[in-house]
Amino acid sequence: MNIALITIGDEICIGQIINSNAAWLGHACTDIGANVKRHVTIGDSKEELLKELHQLSREVDCIIMSGGLGPTHDDKTKDTLVTFFNDTLILDEPTLHSLKVRARLRGLPLNQRNLDQALLPSQCNILANPRGTAPGMMFEKDDVIYVSLPGVPSELKGIMTDHVLPSLRSHIEKESGKKPFFHTLLTKGIPESALADIIGEPEIFLKQDESLAFLPSYHGVRLRIGVMHEEKEYAEIRLKELEHLLTEKVGEYVFGSGNETLLSVTTDILKHRGKTISVVESCTGGLLGAAFSQQSGSSAYFMGGFLTYSNALKMQLAHVSKASLEQYGAVSKEVAEEMAIGGRRALNTDFCISITGIAGPEGGSDEKPVGTVWIALADDSHVIAKRFSFGGDRSINRERSVAQAIAMLYDVLQQQV
């Protein structure tokens, strides 16, 4: 099943909002064995949406639209679908009822704009949206499935999970054609081109309908193996074989697979060994703690930390010495080490990671340009510190600092096996 995604909204086109819905939809559809052919984003324009629907209905088996279902005049999707399917709007009693219940529970008046959301095209399957006011809609015409979803992420995900994915999955199971299957290996500590050199020309070991993609990121290069086949069982065996082949070549750089991340692999080790971690953050201001507490169940290993943005708090909380701050400056090996050692003692954990750096764009000097970051890691007997030189972008420097801090912890945990 080939799928196209259409995101509708001026705010996405002009870049006021990042299109995270498309990534979620792409992932969810790939997961059930569909082939996501393209994403298209257009503005709030009936004419553009009609053009796109006419075009894509000739190219794919399913079109998933998101956005443009709100109660205001700039929301044009429902009206466009009525035109496209030559349909009429009728009152849907269950939707009206749920709008009334929702308004009552929240103590809000129900205005005409909200009531109009219960007027829905007569030909569609209505997909209930208990998380919001606009229901989803599903049409089928000339063997193409059309889905229209609200743009609010939690509502879109809810309707997809409750209604659309199960329905598409059963369609796909009835199909006889080839479906794509993927497996991803996660590497770190080696650049893309060096990895490609070691692996060699993929054509030598890949058969037809098989692929290998190199996906670089701040966290390392991911190797995505793809196999197109009718049979899930065959594809899984073949993915295992290719994984084995790649592991023989570059296994020393592989730290995980699939939806794992360096964070999840690292915190799994902590959990498994019953070890705890705390953080002392300066330039990242809490981002590392936010990462360690990102997963449910993180209280098993993450205890907390100090945000020592000011030098006064570096001294007061993590017991960094005034002498080191004056002699070496807040962004230095000495201060990073003292932050980690002092933090670990005060916070009473097995490990403590500190980050201190010049995130920028101001505050750099010749000796310590913007992007200079010191990260230290202390355990009960050692402390190690590393200097990094990132770039001029504040937000990227903070993200890369967090990624490197997690990589340092992973490396130390690996050595302690």
Place this chain on the structure above:
Amino acid sequence: MNIALITIGDEICIGQIINSNAAWLGHACTDIGANVKRHVTIGDSKEELLKELHQLSREVDCIIMSGGLGPTHDDKTKDTLVTFFNDTLILDEPTLHSLKVRARLRGLPLNQRNLDQALLPSQCNILANPRGTAPGMMFEKDDVIYVSLPGVPSELKGIMTDHVLPSLRSHIEKESGKKPFFHTLLTKGIPESALADIIGEPEIFLKQDESLAFLPSYHGVRLRIGVMHEEKEYAEIRLKELEHLLTEKVGEYVFGSGNETLLSVTTDILKHRGKTISVVESCTGGLLGAAFSQQSGSSAYFMGGFLTYSNALKMQLAHVSKASLEQYGAVSKEVAEEMAIGGRRALNTDFCISITGIAGPEGGSDEKPVGTVWIALADDSHVIAKRFSFGGDRSINRERSVAQAIAMLYDVLQQQV
């Protein structure tokens, strides 16, 4: 100038990566007065890219491609462009030189894959990329501009800023047609449909070529006014008039405009009044501190904080009483208030915000379901606390907690004027 963006990469299609480049490009192009008509994302396929180039070259004045310029076999953009323009590759000496310098500085060997990146189409303008290995390319054919950029965000942004945006801006300045101009008002504390009811039918006060969009988010609804006109001066006057008209109707809900955010408006007030803030975070694990330290210069108001993920640290650091934890639980008005009061005292700031909640998906109960969050704000004489009921999604609950914490601080600062 109508612009289309093409993002190339299987990893975007299948949702392994969120397409934040497209948002950045959309914003940057809109900013210089271009009209971003659509974003298209396709996989690593020469055939798909060729089809898209043929199609879009008939519809827009400029096509900006990103991705597919890496050194591995799955990167197909350069090869596709050679086919599309019926061109040949030639060695570009300056690119080769910069590749060599880069490799020498980093102590890395230069392999054939890297050297091949200096082979570039003969017809293109080469756009230097000091941040990476693959340069950008710019072609012009039959009055359409084609730009090809690497997908690495920092490299893409660098090449756009250094080369592409100045060039497109000078093209746009030579055009005589209408260009879009925007102004955005930021509201909070009122839902989209109620805002639309107060504002009334936009057709009544909008002229032709003017628009009003309602853009909802966790932080409130943004009202984006649009004016298409030949003259920047006319458009700016008209935007001011429309802003004035909207402010008369819904001004009490407006807290800022343009690229401001509730965070930037709130921290500007802190800075202006010389006030300081600290945080004591439990379920958000550092996200609020990360928000307060997001902007350059935040050390003027943000001092730091405690991440008290464990109850032990809530007691030890913020001096939350054992009695409150036992009697009311960690997610309670009492504990939130004690966290804020104790944190403020220990961290020695004017304000302190605490967050404690059940982010989920586990840990809820009938009385305190997943999504229950208490936020407290203490100053030198008061403490206030609010209970929120978000939903079942951990990551959204954490984000909304941060948004509401900032909103509480904003409201208190407004009252203290």
